[in-house]
Amino acid sequence: MYSVVRCFSFRVRRAIARLLQHVRPFLRRHRRLFFLGILALLGTDAMHLLIPWFTRLALDGLTAARDHGWGLLRYPALIVLAAVGQGVFRFFWRTNVFGFSRNIEWDLRNALFAHLQRLPLSYFQHTKTGDLMSRLTNDLASVREMLGIGAVAALDGALLILAALPLMIGIDPWLTLWSLLSLPGITLLVLGFGNRIHRGYREVQQFLGRVSIFVQENLAGIRVVQAHAQEENQLRRFTDLSAEYMRKNLVTARLSGLLWPLMAVFSGLAAAIVLWLGGRRVLTGQLTIGQFVQFNGYLAMLTWPVMAIGYVVNLYQRGSSALARLVEILETPVAPGYLTREDGRPRRLRGEIEFRGLSFRYGPEGRWVLRDVSLTIPAGSRCAIVGEVGAGKSTLVNLIPRLFEAPEGSLFLDGRDIRTIPLTTLKASIGLVSQDIFLFSETIRENILFGRQDATIEDLEEAARVAALLPSIQEFADRFETLLGERGVRLSGGQKQRTALARALIKNPPILILDDAFSSVDVQTEERILSELKAAMEGRTTILISHRISTLKDADQIVYLKDGCIAERGTHQELLAREGHYHRLYQKQLLASELEALAERENG
Numbered sequence: 001m002y003s004v005v006r007c008f009s010f011r012v013r014r015a016i017a018r019l020l021q022h023v024r025p026f027l028r029r030h031r032r033l034f035f036l037g038i039l040a041l042l043g044t045d046a047m048h049l050l051i052p053w054f055t056r057l058a059l060d061g062l063t064a065a066r067d068h069g070w071g072l073l074r075y076p077a078l079i080v081l082a083a084v085g086q087g088v089f090r091f092f093w094r095t096n097v098f099g100f101s102r103n104i105e106w107d108l109r110n111a112l113f114a115h116l117q118r119l120p121l122s123y124f125q126h127t128k129t130g131d132l133m134s135r136l137t138n139d140l141a142s143v144r145e146m147l148g149i150g151a152v153a154a155l156d157g158a159l160l161i162l163a164a165l166p167l168m169i170g171i172d173p174w175l176t177l178w179s180l181l182s183l184p185g186i187t188l189l190v191l192g193f194g195n196r197i198h199r200g201y202r203e204v205q206q207f208l209g210r211v212s213i214f215v216q217e218n219l220a221g222i223r224v225v226q227a228h229a230q231e232e233n234q235l236r237r238f239t240d241l242s243a244e245y246m247r248k249n250l251v252t253a254r255l256s257g258l259l260w261p262l263m264a265v266f267s268g269l270a271a272a273i274v275l276w277l278g279g280r281r282v283l284t285g286q287l288t289i290g291q292f293v294q295f296n297g298y299l300a301m302l303t304w305p306v307m308a309i310g311y312v313v314n315l316y317q318r319g320s321s322a323l324a325r326l327v328e329i330l331e332t333p334v335a336p337g338y339l340t341r342e343d344g345r346p347r348r349l350r351g352e353i354e355f356r357g358l359s360f361r362y363g364p365e366g367r368w369v370l371r372d373v374s375l376t377i378p379a380g381s382r383c384a385i386v387g388e389v390g391a392g393k394s395t396l397v398n399l400i401p402r403l404f405e406a407p408e409g410s411l412f413l414d415g416r417d418i419r420t421i422p423l424t425t426l427k428a429s430i431g432l433v434s435q436d437i438f439l440f441s442e443t444i445r446e447n448i449l450f451g452r453q454d455a456t457i458e459d460l461e462e463a464a465r466v467a468a469l470l471p472s473i474q475e476f477a478d479r480f481e482t483l484l485g486e487r488g489v490r491l492s493g494g495q496k497q498r499t500a501l502a503r504a505l506i507k508n509p510p511i512l513i514l515d516d517a518f519s520s521v522d523v524q525t526e527e528r529i530l531s532e533l534k535a536a537m538e539g540r541t542t543i544l545i546s547h548r549i550s551t552l553k554d555a556d557q558i559v560y561l562k563d564g565c566i567a568e569r570g571t572h573q574e575l576l577a578r579e580g581h582y583h584r585l586y587q588k589q590l591l592a593s594e595l596e597a598l599a600e601r602e603n604g
Contacts (some may be wrong), residue, residue, distance in 0.1 A: 022330050023147075023323070026107040030100050037096030038155065043089035045159050049167070050082045052297030060290035093152070101148025105140055112136055112326060118334040121403045122362075130213030135329065138208055139322035146319025154312045157305030164298040171295045172278075172287060179274050179299055182266035189266075193259045197314060200252035202321040207248055211241050256314055267303050274299055335423065336405065349421075349429040350414050351379040351510040351541030353400060358410035360395065369395045370564045377557075379414075379510075382537060384544045384552035386582065387561035393545045394435060396561070397513050400543075401430045431504030433517040437496045439488030444473060445480035447488070447499055451507045463506040466532040468525055469498040494521040501529070511541045518551060526551065549586050558582065 027034075058075035116132070168176040218225060218234055225234055278295060281287040287295075353376070360370040370392045377383045385393045399406040400413075402423060411418045418426070431451070439447050448463060449455055455463075460480065464470040472495050476482040488496050501517055518526040530551065546552055553572040560568040560575070560582045568580050575582035 022111075022327055023104065023108060023143075026104045026111075029107065030103045033096045033100040033103065034151075037093045037100060037152070040089045040093035040096060041152065041156060042159065044086050044093055045156065045163060047082045047086035047089060048160075048301065049163055049298075051079055051086075052294040052301075054078045054082065055297060056288075056290035056294035058290070059293055060288050097152050098148050101144045101151075104147050105144040108143065108326065109136060109140055112140075112329055115330055115332075115334065119332055120335040120405070123332060128209070128213040130211075130216040131209035132329075133216060134205070134209040134212040135322075135325050139205060139325050142205075142315075142318045142322035143326065146315050146323070150312055150315035150319060153315070157312070160301050160305050164301050168295055168298050171291050172281065175274060175278055175281065175287075175295065178277055179270050179302075181273065182270040185266045186263050189259060189262050193255055193313075197252060197255050197259075197317050200248070200255060201314075201318040204245070204248050204252055205318075205321055205325065207245050211245050214238060214241055259313075260311075271296075271299065271303075335402065336419065349425070349510050351429070352412075352414050353377040353511070353541065353543075354412040354415075355396075356410055356412065358399075358406060360392075360399065360404070360406060362404070368564060373564075373566055375559060375566065375569075377541060377543065379541055380539045381556040382542045382544065382554070384546070384555035384558045385561060386546065386549070386552055386558060386585065387567075391561040392564040393561055394515055397432075397515055397543055397545060398434075400511070400513065401427055401432055428507070429509050430511045430513065431507050431509035432513045432515070433497070433500045433504050434515045435519070437488075437493075437500045439484055439491070439496055439499060441484060441486045441488075443478075443481050443483055444476075444499065447484065448480075448502045448506055450503055455506050459506055463502040466505055466529070466536055467498040467502040468521075468529045468532065469495065469502050472498070494525065497521060498529070505536060509540070511543075512537070513543045513545075515545045516547070518546065518548070523548075523550070549582075549589055 054075050058079075061075070113136070165176065168179070214237070218238070225231060274296065278287065278292050282289060282292050355373045355375045358370055358373040359368055361368045373396065375383075385396065387393055395404070398404055399411055400418075402418065406418060408419055409417060413421060413426070440450070445460060448460060452459075461470065464473055464480075472491075473479055473482070482490070484490050488499065491499065497517055497519070498521065501514070504512060518529065521529070526548070527550075544552055544555060549572075552558055556571070557569060558572060558575055559566055560580075562581060568575055568578065568582050570578070576586060
């Protein structure tokens with residue numbers, strides 16, 4: 001039995017140490033506030049302990065007929081002064097201790113957000129946004145309460161017990177012993193309910209993450225919900241989730257609600273015993289009335305620490321569960337590139353890209369998306385990538401900014417293994433326009449300047465002009481200061497793509513990657529953008545992915561991907577001459593454009 005308890009104690013200590021190592025730097029940083037709060041707490045408890053003492057002196061003086069005149073005013077005045085002092089000290093401990101916990105919450109929230117910014121993209125593919133939001137709000141609040149009011153309640157209870165018990169023993173040791181008979185029962189209650197409350201709170205917090213996920217996805221996709229007339233169905237699903245969340249909360253609330261009254265019963269039994277035995281001692285002259293009132297005053301002070309056991313246990317169980325969920329984020333390894341530091345001053349990349357027998361798959365058990373890809377893209381050249389859907393085109397270019405990690409020794413920039421290049425240097429040298437356009441709910445100006453905050457208004461307008469976005473911006477009353485709404489809801493699909501293109505161009509990167517960046521614009525707009533881009537592409541390594549051959553035909557080399565492998569490579573004329581995959585795609589698009597032109601003439 002001893003070995004089991006010892007093993008359990010070791011596991012608890014190890015778990016607590018693991019959790020605290022992540023908040024220890026914040027605790028040290030704000031320890032002054034905590035220590036000042038504890039000093040003020042000591043003052044509060046000292047004033048609290050003086051009140052029964054003054055009450056005893058007043059009563060004993062009156063019953064002995066020793067105090068007249070000034071004596072009738074002295075002790076009430078001292079009691080009032082002690083109460084005022086208690087209020088002043090309480091103000092200072094609350095402001096300092098709660099300030100301490102709020103500062104810890106602020107530091108921890110910043111640390112979590114900074115860590116999330118550096119996590120690899122794969123982490124967010126299997127972690128729901130709503131769950132992360134729940135952790136950064138509700139779980140952080142639980143940790144704050146544990147470190148604030150939870151710590152104070154534990155310390156306050158311990159101080160009152162350590163101070164009141166000796167004073168009670170000094171009045172009557174046997175009566176003190178009888179008053180403590182309820183402690184074993186309260187201890188058993190806490191031990192019996194503690195683990196169940198802990199599990200309940202953890203289930204509640206995890207389920208709250210599910211509710212947050214559902215709400216976040218529905219609000220983000222409200223247009224889809226309304227377009228398919230699914231409002232009632234989603235409401236029913238949300239009602240079911242809310243009902244289950246309420247049920248789990250009620251289970252935990254019932255446990256907590258049962259714990260507190262049971263502890264109150266035990267405390268009440270102790271008070272009843274003291275009233276019966278103490279009253280008899282007063283009648284027999286073993287205690288004075290003043291001593292009996294003083295003893296009951298200290299016993300009433302002990303009621304809070306005893307009752308606080310359950311409160312502290314609840315806060316600790318909830319806070320430790322929340323902290324464990326936050327630590328899961330902090331212990332997730334950051335993307336390897338953030339651990340690499342540039343020797344000396346960061347240098348600008350020239351833009352030579354080389355794939356050496358690269359094979360890639362998502363996860364150790366996934367299928368091979370790319371197989372034995374060898375390709376060299378000279379600095380300043382234009383390379384086009386084309387192929388069927390699912391051929392691996394986007395995966396190939398996403399490896400360059402290290403959105404996913406290429407195997408070691410398979411991808412080089414300027415002759416240097418991409419894994420040895422710090423991400424800050426790498427991403428500052430790459431402008432990426434992906435298929436999935438994301439715009440922030442800020443102004444057009446802030447969205448374009450997202451990758452380069454120091455750009456001038458001339459740079460801003462030039463990037464918008466090259467991206468063929470300037471005419472659309474001029475149609476808005478607030479021009480560049482127009483608020484876009486969530487995910488750029490005020491813009492059309494083509495305008496979103498052109499905004500993303502302007503955002504990439506304003507960085508003036510040596511490497512520009514356009515992953516199907518013109519799929520939402522018409523052919524005329526695409527041709528206008530490409531004509532403006534020709535000057536911007538000069539001296540810049542450019543990778544184009546598109547299904548339209550008209551976009552690709554002027555590239556220095558064109559790569560046709562099929563099933564993750566390079567099936568063909570060459571210039572536009574060379575690939576047409578081979579009459580392979582590229583030639584068939586070209587003929588298909590040529591026929592489609594001729595049929596479309598014929599239909600327009602007939603309709604005209």
